[in-house]
Amino acid sequence: MNRMEGGDAEQVQQALGGDQDAFRVLVERHGRSLFRLAYRMTGNEHDAEEVVQEAMLRAYRRLDKFESRANFGTWLYRIGVNCALDLMRKRKPEASHRQQPSGTGEEELDPLDIAVSTDPGPDRLMLSREVRDKVKAAMMELSPVERTAFVLRHFEGRSIEEIGSTLGLGAGATKNSVFRAVQKLRRTLEPLVSQRQIAKGNAN
Amino acid sequence: MKHLDEQQLLEYRYGDAADTPAVEQHLRECAECRKSYDALKQVLAYVDALPVAEPGANYETRLWHAIAPKLDRAPRVGARPGFDWSAWTAWMSPRRLVTVGAVATLIVAAFLAGRYIPIGGMRTPSVSPAADVATKNPTQVRERILLVAVGDHLDKAQSILLEISNAEPEIAGNAKDKEVDISQEQQSAEDLVNSNRIYRQTALKTGDNAVASVLDDLEPILLEIAHSPSKVSAEQLDQLQQGIAARGLLLKVRVMDSTVRNREKAATPRASSSGS
Numbered sequence: 001m002n003r004m005e006g007g008d009a010e011q012v013q014q015a016l017g018g019d020q021d022a023f024r025v026l027v028e029r030h031g032r033s034l035f036r037l038a039y040r041m042t043g044n045e046h047d048a049e050e051v052v053q054e055a056m057l058r059a060y061r062r063l064d065k066f067e068s069r070a071n072f073g074t075w076l077y078r079i080g081v082n083c084a085l086d087l088m089r090k091r092k093p094e095a096s097h098r099q100q101p102s103g104t105g106e107e108e109l110d111p112l113d114i115a116v117s118t119d120p121g122p123d124r125l126m127l128s129r130e131v132r133d134k135v136k137a138a139m140m141e142l143s144p145v146e147r148t149a150f151v152l153r154h155f156e157g158r159s160i161e162e163i164g165s166t167l168g169l170g171a172g173a174t175k176n177s178v179f180r181a182v183q184k185l186r187r188t189l190e191p192l193v194s195q196r197q198i199a200k201g202n203a204n
Numbered sequence: 205m206k207h208l209d210e211q212q213l214l215e216y217r218y219g220d221a222a223d224t225p226a227v228e229q230h231l232r233e234c235a236e237c238r239k240s241y242d243a244l245k246q247v248l249a250y251v252d253a254l255p256v257a258e259p260g261a262n263y264e265t266r267l268w269h270a271i272a273p274k275l276d277r278a279p280r281v282g283a284r285p286g287f288d289w290s291a292w293t294a295w296m297s298p299r300r301l302v303t304v305g306a307v308a309t310l311i312v313a314a315f316l317a318g319r320y321i322p323i324g325g326m327r328t329p330s331v332s333p334a335a336d337v338a339t340k341n342p343t344q345v346r347e348r349i350l351l352v353a354v355g356d357h358l359d360k361a362q363s364i365l366l367e368i369s370n371a372e373p374e375i376a377g378n379a380k381d382k383e384v385d386i387s388q389e390q391q392s393a394e395d396l397v398n399s400n401r402i403y404r405q406t407a408l409k410t411g412d413n414a415v416a417s418v419l420d421d422l423e424p425i426l427l428e429i430a431h432s433p434s435k436v437s438a439e440q441l442d443q444l445q446q447g448i449a450a451r452g453l454l455l456k457v458r459v460m461d462s463t464v465r466n467r468e469k470a471a472t473p474r475a476s477s478s479g480s
Binding site for chain 2: 040
């Protein structure tokens with residue numbers, strides 16, 4: 001989101017002058033990375049697309065409030081995070097009613113569910129569909145604030161201060177949110193990880 | 205040597221450790237902590253392995269066509285520069301505005317009490333004890349108004365935490381399947397989230413770090429309760445209760461409440477010492 005900032009400033013000025021094509025350049029430049037962030041936060045494509053559209057519209061509406069010395073990508077990302085948070089809060093009550101009890105980690109896991117070729121690559125694991133669903137369910141069981149704080153820290157590499165300022169939380173509260181998110185993920189996923197290691201051990 | 209806790213391991217994982225060489229040395233020497241750290245890394249590796257959907261090759265075009273028709277209706281002029289509405293829109297519902305308004309009024313009252321009541325000057329026509337002392341010590345009045353407000357806030361927070369901590373699913377039937385209605389606590393927590401934020405910021409500005417720290421600890425759990433469904437499962441309730449217990453929040457809030465009340469009493473004028 002940080003690339004071509006010089007270009008961003010120019011497009012912002014042109015868009016402010018009524019040039020919609022210039023705004024289109026900004027939309028096309030930042031849309032995809034904003035989509036990835038929104039997808040991590042909301043957990044599905046439809047919501048992610050909705051978030052990106054809403055964020056772009058909000059950005060356009062208040063383009064005159066964007067300070068030209070600031071980083072447009074960061075400004076847009078903050079709007080995107082807040083749009084996603086709004087949507088998650090709206091969705092949360094509905095989602096929690098249809099939540100499956102998949103997060104307990106206590107259910108039996110068939111080792112065959114784990115893809116045979118799941119040897120970790122240098123950085124990345126390959127998970128079977130069912131395991132993936134469980135990991136995703138564990139993410140979705142985090143509260144909107146926890147999930148946002150975790151996504152921003154873990155995937156986006158944002159600092160605690162930056163996350164706190166985006167979410168309107170103090171540093172302590174932000175750290176706590178990330179910590180609680182990881183604690184919950186550990187509680188849910190550690191049994192899954194151990195079972196996988198046992199299965200791998202048996203296969204060797 | 206003392207083992208590393210989960211928080212320290214996580215901070216180390218994210219490069220935020222207060223003393224990285226010490227953590228590294230401990231990890232080299234302590235098999236137990238190394239095991240715990242490996243487990244943490246494994247779990248995070250699983251999360252990393254979640255694929256991110258790609259929106260398709262023509263996403264940019266689709267996105268533009270979806271928003272372009274709405275741009276003409278989007279007003280871009282007339283608002284104050286530099287003001288980011290995104291943080292506000294999420295919580296500017298009329299009911300919340302009432303809460304925020306009440307807190308803001310208190311803070312303004314405290315500020316005005318300190319700023320505009322002339323020191324040693326004209327007495328106000330009010331006969332309230334606060335006004336009486338104001339003519340002698342405006343700083344005390346300001347402090348007292350804020351202490352009363354923060355004390356009340358902590359009282360309310362305490363009762364929410366107590367309710368949640370003591371709630372339990374109905375005994376009859378399978379407790380795991382039961383839902384617990386926390387709508388009242390959820391509503392109250394929602395009301396307190398905004399005031400909590402304002403009091404925390406005020407406490408930070410006035411250098412009252414102890415109050416700010418307790419409010420900082422309180423904030424995530426209030427948010428958590430506020431964003432929970434009105435009826436939670438036994439498991440969700442358990443998570444909320446653990447969140448409160450893990451941070452010893454009830455005790456912290458109770459102790460701070462009592463400290464604030466004592467300070468409030470100390471700031472209250474005593475007739476015998478007023479000399480009037």
